[in-house]
Amino acid sequence: xxxxxxxxxxxxAEMANVSIGTVSNVVNNPARVLPATRERVLEAIRTLGWTxxxxxxxxxxxxxxxxxLAVMDVANPFFADLLRGAQxxxxxxxxxxxxxxxxxxxxxxxxxxxxxxDQRVRGVILGxxxxxxxxxxxxxxxxIPTVLVDRAEGGDACTVGVDDVAGxxxxxxxxxxxxxxxxxxxxxxxxxxxxxxxxxxxxxxAEAAEANLLAVSVPSLDFTSGRSAAEHITMLPVDERxxxxxxANDLIAIGMLQGLVAAGLRVPQDVALVGYDDIDFAAAATVxxxxxxxxxxxxGRSAAELLIQELADIDGGLEHQHRTITYTPSLVVRASSARx
Amino acid sequence: xxxxxxxxxxxxAEMANVSIGTVSNVVNNPARVLPATRERVLEAIRTLGWTxxxxxxxxxxxxxxxxxLAVMDVANPFFADLLRGAQxxxxxxxxxxxxxxxxxxxxxxxxxxxxxxDQRVRGVILGxxxxxxxxxxxxxxxxIPTVLVDRAEGGDACTVGVDDVAGxxxxxxxxxxxxxxxxxxxxxxxxxxxxxxxxxxxxxxAEAAEANLLAVSVPSLDFTSGRSAAEHITMLPVDERxxxxxxANDLIAIGMLQGLVAAGLRVPQDVALVGYDDIDFAAAATVxxxxxxxxxxxxGRSAAELLIQELADIDGGLEHQHRTITYTPSLVVRASSARx
DNA sequence: CTGAAAGCGCTTACAG
DNA sequence: CTGAAAGCGCTTACAG
Numbered sequence: 001x002x003x004x005x006x007x008x009x010x011x012x013a014e015m016a017n018v019s020i021g022t023v024s025n026v027v028n029n030p031a032r033v034l035p036a037t038r039e040r041v042l043e044a045i046r047t048l049g050w051t052x053x054x055x056x057x058x059x060x061x062x063x064x065x066x067x068x069l070a071v072m073d074v075a076n077p078f079f080a081d082l083l084r085g086a087q088x089x090x091x092x093x094x095x096x097x098x099x100x101x102x103x104x105x106x107x108x109x110x111x112x113x114x115x116x117x118d119q120r121v122r123g124v125i126l127g128x129x130x131x132x133x134x135x136x137x138x139x140x141x142x143x144i145p146t147v148l149v150d151r152a153e154g155g156d157a158c159t160v161g162v163d164d165v166a167g168x169x170x171x172x173x174x175x176x177x178x179x180x181x182x183x184x185x186x187x188x189x190x191x192x193x194x195x196x197x198x199x200x201x202x203x204x205x206a207e208a209a210e211a212n213l214l215a216v217s218v219p220s221l222d223f224t225s226g227r228s229a230a231e232h233i234t235m236l237p238v239d240e241r242x243x244x245x246x247x248a249n250d251l252i253a254i255g256m257l258q259g260l261v262a263a264g265l266r267v268p269q270d271v272a273l274v275g276y277d278d279i280d281f282a283a284a285a286t287v288x289x290x291x292x293x294x295x296x297x298x299x300g301r302s303a304a305e306l307l308i309q310e311l312a313d314i315d316g317g318l319e320h321q322h323r324t325i326t327y328t329p330s331l332v333v334r335a336s337s338a339r340x
Numbered sequence: 341x342x343x344x345x346x347x348x349x350x351x352x353a354e355m356a357n358v359s360i361g362t363v364s365n366v367v368n369n370p371a372r373v374l375p376a377t378r379e380r381v382l383e384a385i386r387t388l389g390w391t392x393x394x395x396x397x398x399x400x401x402x403x404x405x406x407x408x409l410a411v412m413d414v415a416n417p418f419f420a421d422l423l424r425g426a427q428x429x430x431x432x433x434x435x436x437x438x439x440x441x442x443x444x445x446x447x448x449x450x451x452x453x454x455x456x457x458d459q460r461v462r463g464v465i466l467g468x469x470x471x472x473x474x475x476x477x478x479x480x481x482x483x484i485p486t487v488l489v490d491r492a493e494g495g496d497a498c499t500v501g502v503d504d505v506a507g508x509x510x511x512x513x514x515x516x517x518x519x520x521x522x523x524x525x526x527x528x529x530x531x532x533x534x535x536x537x538x539x540x541x542x543x544x545x546a547e548a549a550e551a552n553l554l555a556v557s558v559p560s561l562d563f564t565s566g567r568s569a570a571e572h573i574t575m576l577p578v579d580e581r582x583x584x585x586x587x588a589n590d591l592i593a594i595g596m597l598q599g600l601v602a603a604g605l606r607v608p609q610d611v612a613l614v615g616y617d618d619i620d621f622a623a624a625a626t627v628x629x630x631x632x633x634x635x636x637x638x639x640g641r642s643a644a645e646l647l648i649q650e651l652a653d654i655d656g657g658l659e660h661q662h663r664t665i666t667y668t669p670s671l672v673v674r675a676s677s678a679r680x
Numbered sequence: 681c682t683g684a685a686a687g688c689g690c691t692t693a694c695a696g
Numbered sequence: 697c698t699g700a701a702a703g704c705g706c707t708t709a710c711a712g
Contacts, residue, residue: 006402006483008705019683024707034681049481054458055395055404056705059688062346064395066459074423074439080415084443096455099414099439103424115436118394119406141389143346223620254624280563281621284594286628348689359699364691374697396689399704683712688705696699 007050015044027052058120066096067307068116071127072109073222074101076251077279078296079127082149085300086125093308095122102129104220106191110135117142123311125149125303130191145314147307149299151193158306160299160325164194167292167329168201171246171274174290174331176209178272178339180244184214186229186256187221187248195221195248198276202246214242221248226255233271234263243271244337250275250282253289257336261286273336288334295327347390355384367392398460406436407647408456411467412449413562414441416591417619418636419467422489425640426465433648435462442469444560446531450475457482463651465489465643470531485654487647489639491533498646500639500665504534507632507669508541511586511614514630514671516549518612518679520584523551526569526596527588528558535561535588538616542586554582561588566595573611574603583611584677590615590622593629597676601626613676628674635667 013020018041025033026041033041044050058064067090071079087097098121100112113135116124123145126136139146140156150161168185175183185202187195199215206213216232218225226247233241233256247253253275257267265271267287275282278293302325313320353360358381365373366381373381384390398404407430411419427437438461440452453475456464463485466476471491479486480496490501508525515523525542527535539555546553556572558565566587573581573596587593593615600611607613607627615622618633642665653660 010705020706021683021685021708022681025682028707032681037681049478051454051458051482053399053460053705055399055460056688057707059393059395059399059690059704060706060708062688073420074414075417075420077415080413080441083414083441087441087443091451096459099441101420101423101427101439103427111431114391118391119436120393120395138389142391223624254621258624281594281624284598284621284626285624286626288626350689360690361692361699361701362697365698368691372697377697393689396704397691399688399706400690400692402704681712683710685710686708688707690704692702694699694701696697 007048009050009052011048012041012044012050015048016041064120064122065094066098066119066121067304068100068119068121068124069097069127070100070102070109070112070116070124070129072102072129073104073220074099076221076249077281078249078277078294081296082127082300082303085297086304087300089301089304089308095308104222106130106132113139117144120144123147123307125300125307128192128194130189145307145310147303147310149303156322158310158322158324160302160306160327162294162299162327162329164197164329165201165204167276167294168198168203168246169205170201170329170331171198171276171292172202172205172213173209174333175244175246175272175274175337176205176211178244178337180211180242180272182212182214182242182244184216184233184242184245185248186216186218186226186245186252188218188225189220190217192221198246198248212242218252222251223255226252226257227259230256230259230263234260234265241271244274245271246274248276250277250279250289250291253291253336254281254285257286257289267336268338274331278332282332283334285336287336290334290337291332292329293332294329299327347388349390349392351388352381352384352390355388356381404460404462405434406438406459406461407644408440408459408461408464409437409467410440410442410449410452410456410464410469412442412469413444413560414439416561416589417621418589418617418634421636422467422640422643425637426644427640429641429644429648435648444562446470446472453479457484463487463647465640465647468532468534470529485647485650487643487650489643496662498650498662498664500642500646500667502634502639502667502669504537504669505541505544507616507634508538508543508586509545510541510669510671511538511616511632512542512545512553513549514673515584515586515612515614515677516545516551518584518677520582520612521551522554522582522584524554524556524573524582524585525588526556526558526566526585526592527561528565529560530557532561538586538588552582558592562591563595566592566597567599570596570599570603574600574605581611584614585611586614588616590617590619590629590631593631593676594621594625597626597629607676608678614671618672622672623674625676627676630674630677631672632669633672634669639667
């Protein structure tokens with residue numbers, strides 16, 4: 001490893017025979033500098049391969065151009081799409097994005113948000129995440145605008161989400177319409193508004209139809225949770241076993257499906273199954289999975305849009321009015337819940 | 341939004357009646373300051389809720405504590421596990437991590453690496469990514485240590501990977517042992533060493549057994565590529581159609597599986613299928629998918645370890661010796677390639 | 681149009 | 697043990 005010193009604006013200035021202020025101007029206000037000088041500077045930048053130090057830029061300017069994107073689980077395809085929708089829009093506006101993954105663990109979640117704060121990101125998009133009020137409050141106190149994804153109770157922030165109560169309802173209504181009278185909802189953690197809302201919707205539908213609804217709590221929205229919930233359900237006496245199961249997301253549903261099949265139960269003949277998110281894998285599962293679809297990319301894009309607007313308002317010294325965008329989910333029926 | 345000024349070390353110093361140097365010391369060298377003073381400062385930090393500005397810290401110290409993790413596709417469960425293995429190890433050492441997603445697009449890939457450079461991250465772990473030599477070279481010139489994941493040809497960097505040639509070979513040998521004489525390899529882009537190596541291994545096995553191997557190139561390692569490759573293959577005249585297909589990763593294989601089934605072909609009766617990565621979904625696919633397993637988390641963890649060592653060497657002024665760690669993949673046989 | 685100077689929020693020798 | 701000062705790499709008025 002060579003011992004060449006690290007490049008700074010100073011080096012460019014020297015090579016081009018100008019002051020660093022002029023280098024800064026060709027980077028930030030090119031029109032302000034004489035074409036000939038500008039060319040000389042650009043030439044020096046190219047030959048040296050210099051690139052402005054963002055940390056210094058942000059420190060001096062008092063604001064960075066980086067947005068923090070926090071999600072509960074990058075391995076969940078739902079979040080991946082959300083991230084991409086958001087990133088695409090941010091990029092158009094010249095913002096960089098840094099992704100933080102909570103790995104389904106509340107402790108990591110706090111760490112991610114704290115790290116965003118310590119990095120002094122310009123704003124945060126908080127994907128579905130338990131989002132301990134304490135840390136969210138800390139972001140607010142640090143004056144870091146935050147857009148909440150998928151949490152209806154906006155409170156003091158812009159919000160984008162889908163109507164999860166409606167989503168839960170259509171899932172349960174569908175199972176009921178297929179003749180099921182004994183339902184189950186599998187999901188968790190209940191610290192997530194999404195989980196509570198989806199269950200709530202399912203409960204509403206069950207009550208309206210006077211059907212039973214068993215609630216099975218699991219620690220996280222992943223495969224493993226689905227498998228262990230399946231163990232629980234397959235061990236129930238047949239007359240207590242639900243025949244229609246609605247899972248809070250597709251990962252749980254796919255884990256559940258594996259567990260049911262492993263225990264010798266047939267889907268949908270013995271147990272019908274509905275998931276949530278309609279990720280690509282849903283259609284490719286052992287038994288193609290019915291699922292409640294959300295406009296994933298759109299959610300991310302809208303979240304970015306709201307944040308961009310808020311930042312623009314702040315930069316412009318305007319009063320900012322928080323907004324809430326709500327999408328309506330829709331049911332995609334496949335074999336896992338087809339009438340037999 | 342209140343107009344309170346942003347908090348700085350200065351505010352803490354004033355509240356605690358000390359100089360900012362002392363505040364810095366309680367943060368970085370607590371032993372150096374008198375317990376009574378230390379307490380006063382810590383109290384001020386707590387009541388104000390101040391947190392050091394990492395940009396300023398990094399700028400002053402000349403080095404950040406953030407590592408950039410670049411992957412081709414966060415939506416691919418393989419990468420998610422890789423990231424987590426790496427992050428867990430980095431966290432132990434007090435390094436923060438920032439994730440960059442290339443979204444399977446070469447252009448984004450360049451942007452991710454450039455952004456890491458502009459952010460002046462301390463080091464980079466480059467997950468499988470086409471990794472245009474130009475940008476990698478730029479990192480090197482910027483003296484940002486880089487660990488390459490899954491690229492055998494280390495060159496001027498530490499490297500961790502699996503023996504993909506061996507992986508390709510065992511996949512193809514397995515298909516051959518099941519009686520298949522007409523094979524196909526589906527993968528791309530060939531700018532990826534992984535893809536080339538897996539194909540190479542398959543070719544070796546095919547040649548040794550005097551079996552045919554059709555190579556189908558696809559643009560990226562995802563679902564969609566698998567589906568379109570399936571269209572291509574199902575349209576071949578029956579006598580030219582391969583009966584054993586090895587896909588460069590599980591996402592392609594699952595897309596392929598869907599396409600084959602949609603076209604009325606039976607797996608494994610008409611076509612046997614083997615994927616690569618052994619992601620969770622492999623076992624949960626319509627027909628459980630045989631796959632070549634890699635130690636995903638371990639790969640990430642080892643990459644982090646190598647980077648940590650390299651940084652320690654640099655900090656200690658020691659000569660650094662690049663290392664290469666190679667894991668051996670193993671085949672997991674499931675229904676998609678079972679003898680019928 | 682260009683340069684000199686101040687300062688963003690920190691850390692790090694160096695005095696005292 | 698604590699403080700004053702210099703400086704990391706930039707941007708931004710302000711002179712000239």
